[in-house]
Amino acid sequence: MTDIKEIYQETGTVVFDDGTSINHEGFLEKFRDFLKYRIAGETLVPGDMERFMRRTSAKNLKLLLDGKKMEGYLEGSMDKMLTPGQKLAIGVVVTMIFVGLIVFVVLNQQGVFGGNGV
Numbered sequence: 001m002t003d004i005k006e007i008y009q010e011t012g013t014v015v016f017d018d019g020t021s022i023n024h025e026g027f028l029e030k031f032r033d034f035l036k037y038r039i040a041g042e043t044l045v046p047g048d049m050e051r052f053m054r055r056t057s058a059k060n061l062k063l064l065l066d067g068k069k070m071e072g073y074l075e076g077s078m079d080k081m082l083t084p085g086q087k088l089a090i091g092v093v094v095t096m097i098f099v100g101l102i103v104f105v106v107l108n109q110q111g112v113f114g115g116n117g118v
Helices: 024-035 046-055 058-077 084-109
Strands: 004-008 013-016
Touching: none
Parallel strands: none
Antiparallel strands: 004 013
8 A cells, every 4th residue: 555645735736655656637637537337327426416417407316316205105104004905894894793693683683682672
């Protein structure tokens, strides 16, 4: 590993122990080459991001972010909402319980269960 020997702030150059030097532009180029094919895209510095934003429409970016937000909301609320099938099943069970209670009361009034039939 090489260590930094000197830093020239006036020119923005860094000199290493082995005699090599690098400036800001050279560092960005080496950094981009190092990360090439390791991340998606090459928007690594604010200048590159501005260049990327000029090529695309702000509306496209807003639509993308709105879609991501809605997707996150739906994933978060998935366990909290009942599906239409679950609502229907609960309605059927409640209706069957009420019908069963009405049939029980009618049959009990007629004395089928050994009641007095008041």
